[in-house]
Amino acid sequence: MQSSDKILDSKVMDIIVQLKGGSLSAIEAQKKIMQLTASPLPQLTLDVQRVARKGFPEVVFCQGKTTEESLAALAALARHHRVVLGTRASREVGERVTSEISNAMYFERSRIILIGEPIIKKDASVGILSAGTADEPAAEEAALTATAMGACVTRYRDIGIAGLHRLLSHYDDLQKHRVLVVVAGMEGALPSVVAGLVAPPVIAVPTSVGYGSSFEGLSALLAMMNSCAPGISVVNIDNGFGAGYQAALIARANHGESLS
Numbered sequence: 652m653q654s655s656d657k658i659l660d661s662k663v664m665d666i667i668v669q670l671k672g673g674s675l676s677a678i679e680a681q682k683k684i685m686q687l688t689a690s691p692l693p694q695l696t697l698d699v700q701r702v703a704r705k706g707f708p709e710v711v712f713c714q715g716k717t718t719e720e721s722l723a724a725l726a727a728l729a730r731h732h733r734v735v736l737g738t739r740a741s742r743e744v745g746e747r748v749t750s751e752i753s754n755a756m757y758f759e760r761s762r763i764i765l766i767g768e769p770i771i772k773k774d775a776s777v778g779i780l781s782a783g784t785a786d787e788p789a790a791e792e793a794a795l796t797a798t799a800m801g802a803c804v805t806r807y808r809d810i811g812i813a814g815l816h817r818l819l820s821h822y823d824d825l826q827k828h829r830v831l832v833v834v835a836g837m838e839g840a841l842p843s844v845v846a847g848l849v850a851p852p853v854i855a856v857p858t859s860v861g862y863g864s865s866f867e868g869l870s871a872l873l874a875m876m877n878s879c880a881p882g883i884s885v886v887n888i889d890n891g892f893g894a895g896y897q898a899a900l901i902a903r904a905n906h907g908e909s910l911s
Contacts, residue, residue, distance in 0.1 A: 714739035737764035761791035782811030782835035792891030800899035836860025839871025846880035
């Protein structure tokens with residue numbers, strides 16, 4: 652059976668043929684293509700053609716949406732794509748989606764909804780490092796996002812610099828990954844230490860974990876942005892999704908095929 656993406660491509664090609672044959676005007680063809688590549692729902696217009704441009708479908712940011720809006724968006728995308736991702740979903744949204752969509756899974760700690768089964772590329776290797784257990788929500792958001800996009804993820808938990816031997820015990824394994832995502836709150840020093848030790852690029856994720864002077868992650872963010880260790884890029888505070896997405900793009904850069 653044809654995938655929905657191939658069916659969509661076929662419909663677009665039919666419109667092009669009609670345009671070339673003169674049975675459609677340019678304006679009519681544009682309207683038909685717009686109807687195919689946007690899925691209108693009440694207060695939502697889904698970009699179902701994003702996978703053709705970006706290699707992975709539109710991701711639903713559930714926070715701020717009603718349960719019904721989140722469910723409608725995820726269900727509509729699931730009709731078009733093999734793998735669909737929802738982020739920042741509450742337990743209520745997660746339970747509703749998993750009750751309505753048979754192959755949906757909800758991960759409460761990371762607030763991720765994953766629909767479908769990703770095809771994992773074993774050589775698209777991503778390491779996810781978290782400084783402490785309190786950083787796990789952002790770390791898991793990164794890990795599940797990268798997994799949804801087909802990366803092969805290995806987790807390294809609770810290896811912050813307060814016990815440097817914990818990080819050093821993984822030194823050889825860390826070198827084997829194509830990219831590392833390093834998640835830390837407090838003073839945000841772990842990404843700098845990691846980047847100073849290993850060859851793979853590091854994506855740093857500051858978290859809002861810490862005491863008063865951490866300013867809800869601002870101290871960690873600024874420390875990471877001011878790192879003197881080369882090879883670090885930094886995402887926004889608690890943005891595990893952004894880090895996981897970028898890590899998967901880097902890890903799978905040589906594959907060429909769709910990430911979904």
